[in-house]
Amino acid sequence: MSDLKNKILASAKYDLEAIEIALKQNLKPYLDLVSQVASHILFAGGKRLRPLLMVLSARICGYDSNFDKTFSIMFEYLHAATLLHDDLVDEATLRRGKLAAHSIWGNSIAVLVGDFLLARALSIAADTGRLNVIKIVSEITENMSQGEIHQLMRKGQPDLSEKEYMEIIQNKTAVLFRGACQASAVIADAPEKEEKAISIYGFNLGIAFQMIDDLLDYTSDAGILGKKAGADLEEGKLTLPLIYALKQADSKDRATMESIIKNKDFSAGEFKTLLELLHKYKGLKYTKELAAKHIAKAKKALVGVFKPSETRQLLINIADYALARKH
């Protein structure tokens, strides 16, 4: 699969470079500490997937001005702001293999720099001069905090349903992906049909992306993922592989899983048992298949409306890679 990744990176090279420059320039005028903390989270090897989606969506919608990169970074800011706050909420010490910001600078700075990045994102949205972009961005922010609160309220509770899980990942991930795509259609003055298609693409890509994230939390290892496998479970987060397996399991196996869920300090042996049960009840397979369905939906929306082009192919490759990636 690394072929696909290389293909994406090669095609998106100039866009990704322009996004890096826009990110760096935008942070320059602010207090040293703000730039430093923001840079720690912003330049820690992020994929820039959200701004890239905006730039590519703008292109496929025929945007012909020069502000797409500058605008696109608001979605990276929104993402970084939630990472800062979520790592604190989850008491996660690592982020992409480095210490999380709150572990270095403390909770206060993580909260306040997160607020600053949120505010910066909204200022950039205002700079677009387009009310609909601003509405998209403020709704993303509302949805993300609601998704996180919902997740937090249901921490460690084994009766979380698939429906609730879907609501949570829509709010905390998919709405942001959709917003990055839809905002482009707005600034490009794209016809409604295109705005709708690119929004469906972004939304379904976001859902699949989060599902695969949740899957990799069980199957990847620290070296590749930059954090411990099983971290979600340790934080009391029930995700789809486990939710599905719990529903399918017989009462004995369900009891075993529930006891591991309730014990935050589960041993490596217990985690192995859990993994075996996830396999036995096809929780991992089900998650992957459902993610694949959403990727198919995303691509179908795209292909149904936009003519073949290099940009369209790149968006398709990104969707395929979101599903196939190993970290």
Place this chain on the structure above:
Amino acid sequence: MSDLKNKILASAKYDLEAIEIALKQNLKPYLDLVSQVASHILFAGGKRLRPLLMVLSARICGYDSNFDKTFSIMFEYLHAATLLHDDLVDEATLRRGKLAAHSIWGNSIAVLVGDFLLARALSIAADTGRLNVIKIVSEITENMSQGEIHQLMRKGQPDLSEKEYMEIIQNKTAVLFRGACQASAVIADAPEKEEKAISIYGFNLGIAFQMIDDLLDYTSDAGILGKKAGADLEEGKLTLPLIYALKQADSKDRATMESIIKNKDFSAGEFKTLLELLHKYKGLKYTKELAAKHIAKAKKALVGVFKPSETRQLLINIADYALARKH
């Protein structure tokens, strides 16, 4: 002075009631826990000064539609969001005599509900349909987080200058007061002269309001203030009374003050010594006088542009009360 307060409350009675209703209705559709936490901070006896300023400013600028109350609550949301985050940052256990939200629900919920209120404020700004209102609100949010970060960076450092103090209180308080006033002028399509005057009023009122807050932190007591006197100092926050006294003091007295500043667990006796030195070097008097100058500026801007009216008088009374209040 309670006469002045009663006069204000009587004149603003209907507006304040309408603001309460708007606040309650706006929170209804959200997750139970969100409403509960948000209500804890929003309905804990706040003065509703910021939304009231918006409603009154709109009226004096000739606004003739019905959305002023609905819009005005965005400024209470912004205020509540920062209170939630700041109490956590400051590790303050009390807020208006009640337990702070993070003391009840934990840091995570305080962070996430703060984010939600911030997002809600920006959504309401977007609902105004006025780009300039949105710009005002996103700039307020940026400025507030920068002011808080600046304050945090300089915690416990006795060399904080009056200039830096002014920058901090402008960012964390005055910009929000100004925004509430200016946004009204925008939605009222007021002439530039009026927008400018009401902005000057709000900005100077905000500065004076924060100075008096900082003064009362030394002179009021827990029963009235809802938190311990000397709380700012305990949190390492140097405010104008102390900054001025430090500058005026001889080297021996300065050394005494600095040693108390550095010792977070200062005794009641040490606090008394500090208070005496604040009196001796006129730190309290200087602060009050400077606040009075800003109140004079605020009133002058108002009187210079707007004709006498009940609303103008109410805005003047609010300015006078901001200076004269004892809590």
